[in-house]
Amino acid sequence: MRLHPDPIPITExxxxxxxxxxxxxxxxxxxxxxxLTGDLSLLRDDLRPDVGSFDPDAGLGPDQIAAARxxxxxALAAYRDxxxxxxxxxxxxxxxxxxxxxxxxxxxDDYVAVMTEELALDGADLRAxxxxxxxxxxxxxxRVAIVGAGMSGIAVAHRLDQAGVDYVILEKNADVGGxxxxxxxxxxxxxxxxxxxxxxxxxxxxxxxxxxxxxxxLDYFRTCASELGVRDHVRFETEVLDATWDDTRGVWRIExxxxxxxxxxxxHALVSAVGQLNRPNLPDLxxxxxxxxxxxxxxxxxxxxxxxxxxxAIIGTGASAAQFIPAVAERASELTVFxxxxxxxxxxxxxxxxxxxxxxxxxxxxxxxxxxxxVYIFWRSHEVIVPMAEVDPEWDSTESVxxxxxxxxxxxxxxxxxxxxxxxxxxxVLPHYPPFSKRFVRDNGIWARTFTxxxxxxxxxxxxxxxxxxxxxxxxxxxxxxxxxxxxGFEASKFLTPMTVxxxxxxxxxxxxxxxxxxxxxLTIPEFPNLFLMYGPNTNIVIxxxxxxxxxxxxxxxxxxxxxxxxxxxxxxxxxxxVHDEYNVRVDEANRRMAWGAASVNTWYKNAxxxxxxxWPFSLLEFWQWTRKPDPADYVLR
Numbered sequence: 001m002r003l004h005p006d007p008i009p010i011t012e013x014x015x016x017x018x019x020x021x022x023x024x025x026x027x028x029x030x031x032x033x034x035x036l037t038g039d040l041s042l043l044r045d046d047l048r049p050d051v052g053s054f055d056p057d058a059g060l061g062p063d064q065i066a067a068a069r070x071x072x073x074x075a076l077a078a079y080r081d082x083x084x085x086x087x088x089x090x091x092x093x094x095x096x097x098x099x100x101x102x103x104x105x106x107x108x109d110d111y112v113a114v115m116t117e118e119l120a121l122d123g124a125d126l127r128a129x130x131x132x133x134x135x136x137x138x139x140x141x142x143r144v145a146i147v148g149a150g151m152s153g154i155a156v157a158h159r160l161d162q163a164g165v166d167y168v169i170l171e172k173n174a175d176v177g178g179x180x181x182x183x184x185x186x187x188x189x190x191x192x193x194x195x196x197x198x199x200x201x202x203x204x205x206x207x208x209x210x211x212x213x214x215x216x217x218l219d220y221f222r223t224c225a226s227e228l229g230v231r232d233h234v235r236f237e238t239e240v241l242d243a244t245w246d247d248t249r250g251v252w253r254i255e256x257x258x259x260x261x262x263x264x265x266x267x268h269a270l271v272s273a274v275g276q277l278n279r280p281n282l283p284d285l286x287x288x289x290x291x292x293x294x295x296x297x298x299x300x301x302x303x304x305x306x307x308x309x310x311x312x313a314i315i316g317t318g319a320s321a322a323q324f325i326p327a328v329a330e331r332a333s334e335l336t337v338f339x340x341x342x343x344x345x346x347x348x349x350x351x352x353x354x355x356x357x358x359x360x361x362x363x364x365x366x367x368x369x370x371x372x373x374x375v376y377i378f379w380r381s382h383e384v385i386v387p388m389a390e391v392d393p394e395w396d397s398t399e400s401v402x403x404x405x406x407x408x409x410x411x412x413x414x415x416x417x418x419x420x421x422x423x424x425x426x427x428x429v430l431p432h433y434p435p436f437s438k439r440f441v442r443d444n445g446i447w448a449r450t451f452t453x454x455x456x457x458x459x460x461x462x463x464x465x466x467x468x469x470x471x472x473x474x475x476x477x478x479x480x481x482x483x484x485x486x487x488x489g490f491e492a493s494k495f496l497t498p499m500t501v502x503x504x505x506x507x508x509x510x511x512x513x514x515x516x517x518x519x520x521x522x523l524t525i526p527e528f529p530n531l532f533l534m535y536g537p538n539t540n541i542v543i544x545x546x547x548x549x550x551x552x553x554x555x556x557x558x559x560x561x562x563x564x565x566x567x568x569x570x571x572x573x574x575x576x577x578x579v580h581d582e583y584n585v586r587v588d589e590a591n592r593r594m595a596w597g598a599a600s601v602n603t604w605y606k607n608a609x610x611x612x613x614x615x616w617p618f619s620l621l622e623f624w625q626w627t628r629k630p631d632p633a634d635y636v637l638r
Contacts, residue, residue, distance in 0.1 A: 001204055001206050001216070001219045001220050001223045002204060002206060002223075003202050003203065003204050003223060003224070003227055004123055004202075004203060004204070005204070005205065005206070005364075007084075007364065007365060007366070007367040008364050008365050009080075009083075009084035009365070010076060010079065010080035010084050010365050011080070012080075012361075012365075014073065014077050017073050017076050017077055017080075018069070018070075018073045019358065020357070020358035020361040020362060021069050021072055021073055021076070021358060021362065022069060022358060023356040023357070023358030023359050023362075024358060024359050024362060024373075025056055025057055025058070025376070026047070026057065026060060026064075026065050026068035026069055026072070027049045027057075027058055027060075027068075027102055027376055028102065028369070028372040028373040028375075028376035029068065029069070029072050029362070029369070030042050030043060030047065030068055030071065030072055030101070031043075031098050031099075031101060031102045031372045031376070032362075032366055032368050032369040032371075032372040032373070033071075033072045033075045033076060033079075033366065034075075034098055034101075035087075035089075035090055035095075035098055035121070035368055035372065036079065036086050036087065036366060036367055036368055036369075037075050037076075037078070037079050037086075037087055038087030038088070038090070038094075039075055040094060040097060040098070042071050042072065042075060043097065043098065043101040044067075044071075046064065046067075047060065047064055047067065047068050047071075048101060048104055048105070049102070049104050050104060051103060051104040051379060051380055051384055052104075052384050058104070058380070076366070086367055089121055089122055090121075095112075095116065095121075096112050099112055099115050099116070099119075099375075100112075102372070102375070102376055102379065103115075103379055110621060110624070110625060111621060114620075114621060114624050115375050115378070115379065117200060118200050118374065118375045118378050118549070119200075119371045119372070119374075119375050120200045120201060120203065120371060121368055121371055122367075122368070125200075125201045127159075127200070127201070127552055127553075127555075127556050128159070128162050128201070129159060129162055129163040129556075129559050129560070129563070131163060131563055132163055132164040133163055133164045133165045133166075133566055134164050136563065136566045136567050137566040137567070137569070140566065140569075141166075141268075142165060142166065142268045142269075142562070142565070142566060143165075143166045143167065143168065143266070143267045143268055143269075144160055144165060144166070144167040144168075144267055144268065144269045144270070144271060144562065145167070145168055145169075145170060145252065145254055145265055145267035145269070145270050145271070146167060146168070146169045146170070146271045146273055147169075147170050147240050147243075147270070147271065147272050147273060147274055147499070148169070148170075148171060148178060148272070148273035148274045148275065148534075149169045149171040149173075149175075149176040149177070149178065149225065149230075149234050149236075149273075150176070150177060150178015150179060150180070150181075150221070150273060150274075150275060151178055151179075151180075151221060151547075151548060151551060152178075152273040152275065152534035152535050152551040152554070152555075153169055153171075153176075153178070153271075153273035153534070154176065154221060154224055154225050154228070154230050155199065155534075155548075155551045155552055155554075155555040156271055156273060156534060156551075156554070156555040156558055156559070157169055157228075157230045157233060158201070158224075158228045158230060158555070159555045159556060159558070159559040160559060160562070161228070161229060161230065161233075163559055163562070163563070165559075165562055167233055168233055168234075168235060168265065168267070169230070169233050169234040169235065170235055170238045170239075170240050170254070170256055170265065171234050171235065171236050171237075171238060172237065172238065172239040172240075173236065173237070174236050174237050175222070175236065176221055176222055176225040176230075176231060176234065177217075177218045177221045177222060178221075178275060178278070179275060179277055179278060180214055180217040180218045180221060181218055182278065182299060182300075183214060183298070183299050183301075183320070184214060184301050184303070185298045185299075185301040185320065185323070185324040185327075186301075186323075186324050186327035186328070187323035187324045187326060187327045188213065188214035188320070188323055188324070189209075189211050189212060189213045189214060189217075189323065189352075190211055190212050190217060191211065191319065191441075191442050192211075192381075192546045192547075193210055193211060193377050194207050194209070194210070194211060194212035194216070194217070195207060195210075195370060195373050195374045195377060196374050196377040196378055196381070196545075196546045196548075197212070197217075197546045197547075197548055198220065198374070198548065199224065199548060199552065200374075200552060201552075202224050202227075202228070203370050203371060203374070204220065204223075204370070205360075205363030205364055205369075205370045206363075207355065208354055208355060209352070209353060209354050209355060210350045210351070210353055210355060211348075211350075211351055211352075211442070235256075235258065237258055237259050238256050238257070238258040238259075239256060239257050239258075239499075240254055240255070240256050240499045241255045241256060241257055241262070241499055241500070242254070242255040242499060242500045242501070242502070243255075243270055243499065243500075243501045243502070243531075244501075244502040244506070245502065245503050245504055245528065245529055245530075245531075247504055247505070247529075247572075250268065250529075250571035250572055251266045251267065251268055252266065252267050252268070252269070252270040252530065252531075253265075253266055254266070254267065254270065268530060268565075268571075269530040269531075269532065269561075269562060269565070270530060270531050270532070271532045271533075271534060271558060272496055272531070272532070272533050272534065272536070273534040273535070274496060275534075275535050276490070276495065276535055276540065276614060277489075277490040278490065279490055279491040279494060279497060279498075280297040280298075280299040280300060280486075280488075280489075280490060280491070281297075281488050281489045281490050281491045281604075282297060282486055282488060283315065283463075283486065283488050285463060285465060285466050286464075286465040286466070287465045287466040287467055287468075288466045290466060290467060290468050291466050291467070291468060291469075291470070291484055292468045292469065293469075293470075293481065293482050293483055293484065294482070294483050294484075295483065295484040295485070295486070296485060296486070297485075297486045297487075297488070298320050298321065298324060298485060298486065298487045299320070299490065301324075305483060307328060307331045307332055307483060308331050308332075309331075309332070309333045310331075310332055310333060310481075310482040310483050311332065311333060311334045311336075311480065311481040311482045311483070312328055312332040312334070312335050312336070312481060312482065312483045312484075312485065313335075313336050313337075313338065313470060313471050313479060313481040313483070313484045313485070314328060314335065314336070314337045314338070314484075314485045314486075314487055315338045315463065315471070315484065315485070315486050315487065315488060316338070316339075316340075316486060316487035316488045316489070317337060317339045317340075317341075317342065317343055317487070318343065318439075318441075318487060318488075318489055318604075319343070319439055319441055320487050320489070321337075321487030322343060322441040322443075322447065324485075324487065325337060325450060325487075326446045326447075326449075326450045328485065329450050329453055329455065329456050332455065333455060334455055334457075334481075335455055335456045335457070336456075336457045336459055336471070336479055336481065337451075337456065337457070337458050337459065338459050338460075338461075338463055338471065338473075339428070339458060339459070339460050340460075340462075340602065341431070341433075341438070341601060341602055342428065342429045342430065342431045343431065343438065343439075343440060343441040344412050344431050344435050344438070344440040344441070345412065345415060345416070345419075345440065345441055345442075345443040345447055346412070346440045346441065346442050346443065347415045347443065347444075348442040348443060348444055349444050349445075350444070351442045351443065351444040352444055352446070353444075378545065378546075378549070381545055381546075385543050386543070386619065387404055388402075388404045388405055388407075388408050388435070388436065388543075389401075389405065389435075389436040389542070389543055389594050389595045389596070390402060390404075390405075390593060390594060390595075391592075391593045391594060391595065391597075391598045392405075397434075398432070398433070398434075399432050399433065399434060400434045400435070401434045401595045401598055401599070405434055405435060405436070405595060408435045408436075409434065409435050412435055413430065416429065416430050419443075419445060419447070419448040420448050420451075422452070425451060425452070425458065428458050428460050429447070429451070429458070433599050433600075433601040434595045434598070434599050435595065436542065436543050436594075436595040436596060437595045437596050437598075437599035437601045437603060438596070438601060438603045438605075439542065439603075440543075459473065459479070461473035461474055461475050461477070462474040466484070469481075470484070471484070489604050490604065493515070493517065493604075493606075493607035493608070493613050493614070495513075495517040495533070495536065495537060495613075496509065496510075496533075497510070501528070501531070503525070503527045503528035503529070503531070504527045504528070504529060504574070505527070507527050507528075509525070509528065512527070515607055515608055515609065516607065516609065516611060516613070517536075517537040517607070517613050518537050518538075518580070518584045518613075519533055519536045519537050519538075519580070520575045520579060520580040520583050520584075520634070521539075521557070521583065521623075521626060521627060522535075522536035522537050522538050522539035522554070522616075523536055523554060523557060523558070523627075524561075524573075524574075524575040524580075524635075525575065525580070526574060526575055526576065526577040526580050527574070528574070529572035529573060529574040529638075530565070530572055530573055530574075532554075532558045532561065534551060534554050534555070534558075535547065535550070535551065535554075537613050537614070538584075538587050538591075538612070538613065538614065538615060538616055538617075539554070539616055539623075540605070540614040540615050540616060541616060542594075542596060542605070542615050542616070545620050549620065550616070550623060553623060553624055553627045554627065556627065556628070557627040557628075557629075557630060560629050560630055561573055561630050564630060564632060564635075564637065565637075568637060570637045570638060571638055572636075572637070572638045573630075573635050573636075573637055574635060574636045574638075575634060575635055575636075576634060576635065576636060579634045579635075587617060588611065588612075590617035590618060591612040591615060591617040593617070594615070594617050596612060596615055597612050597615075597617070
């Protein structure tokens with residue numbers, strides 16, 4: 001997969017151009033062509049989108065869509081006839097005009113700045129550090145250790161590299177990629193459009209699907225690690241066992257275990273980029289080790305287990321299970337799926353589809369189209385959806401949390417009515433908790449097709465225990481099987497485990513948290529100097545946006561914290577306890593006002609005490625505003 005390949009000049013006929021653009025949504029098409037040609041007359045007021053619409057074409061009618069495509073086709077033909085020479089990049093005023101057209105109307109200066117960063121037109125990397133260690137602190141030794149070479153680790157390593165800061169990545173696996181290396185179950189793919197689930201600073205037009213498969217994503221992150229120079233800094237097959245802050249010397253002493261045994265690595269700052277979804281969660285079921293057949297967790301998929309013609313039990317129907325259950329159903333002679341809580345399905349007809357030829361043509365021939373398509377996805381999945389998850393305290397229902405939320409519930413329910421004709425099956429699969437309380441599952445009809453197969457049974461009985469021969473449910477029925485697959489998620493609330501971390505005075509991080517992981521902005525923790533978390537507590541994206549957006553902003557913030565240390569000649573930076581605590585009070589209060597905090601349904605968003613430790617309850621804009629640059633007043637600098 002190539003990053004930033006040169007566009008191909010247009011040589012196709014008018015008819016071929018028109019046929020190609022018929023495959024794409026007109027809004028980002030018009031924006032991209034206006035930016036490419038400099039012809040802002042394409043952005044007609046009658047073609048402005050309704051970004052609040054669930055319709056992929058943003059509420060535009062057939063006549064409007066036809067008019068938009070005709071305008072774009074004519075402009076691309078003129079661009080071709082002029083030699084496929086792009087106009088100069090839009091000036092700030094014109095860029096704002098194009099952005100606001102795509103946003104459906106005027107937006108704030110900060111929103112324009114966010115979208116300009118996300119666009120990264122012509123390779124502009126507006127989140128790159130504007131300083132280097134050689135300029136700020138020439139000759140000063142300063143090294144950063146990063147734990148994990150997944151998506152977040154690559155992002156922060158790239159920023160540190162741009163700033164000329166020495167760093168090493170400690171990776172327990174034999175390759176980069178993190179979750180996209182470890183999760184290899186059949187059907188594994190991203191559930192965010194992959195044109196958005198990618199770095200703003202490393203765009204590619206070569207995605208093969210709308211929602212990339214595991215292999216495509218692994219290829220992308222491998223490419224990024226190599227082309228950005230990150231791979232050369234990775235110590236592979238090196239697991240961190242313990243990290244301890246040495247206050248006297250101002251360094252982290254990191255005990256690691258690698259191919260040659262244990263070793264100690266020292267660094268002046270430590271970044272955890274281990275993520276939240278990296279340690280499989282096995283259910284606490286009696287007899288789980290007694291099963292005589294073969295069993296495994298989906299995150300540790302065993303390709304040597306032949307499922308062909310076998311009796312298989314799958315426990316769980318969450319996001320991962322929803323992807324591999326259809327694949328297993330095609331191979332097993334009998335498949336029994338044990339469901340505790342049904343997921344809400346989000347109708348996504350193109351979820352498994354390859355990109356159409358016309359979309360590929362645009363990505364290859366229209367410079368900037370990938371960027372505008374990406375930022376259009378960003379905006380449509382932005383704050384528009386958030387009000388639908390907000391709790392109305394006057395709303396009296398256990399199945400929705402507000403009028404808007406109930407409208408979403410009705411729309412989702414209509415999809416179930418259409419997909420599941422059998423009332424008995426529909427009663428099993430239809431959720432009765434508010435939408436957005438749990439992560440929804442994208443579906444293109446495969447869920448219904450799977451559970452109407454003759455060899456598939458959906459069992460909603462409570463599991464009592466695992467026996468030597470299979471699964472025993474609370475109704476006393478023994479389900480004898482050959483293989484058990486656990487699709488039961490991850491230990492998401494156990495941040496930074498299994499490694500131990502000791503801060504100032506030897507304080508143990510896990511003992512201090514006591515199951516209640518908290519951090520300021522999800523990034524820094526009192527009593528733990530120069531420790532930074534990527535994808536830390538309460539930075540999970542629930543319904544809007546891509547986690548890569550958060551990781552990029554976190555990487556910028558961490559890099560600017562290093563700048564603070566180098567610029568002022570400081571040894572350590574530690575968030576003030578009062579700042580940390582006040583922030584977390586606001587986080588908890590805000591999460592209680594969202595569907596995932598108010599609903600009682602079981603979810604990985606909650607820890608053992610019921611507190612939401614994962615989710616970000618504010619707008620994406622606020623995270624951008626709060627992480628643009630660290631405020632020295634928030635920290636103790638020594």
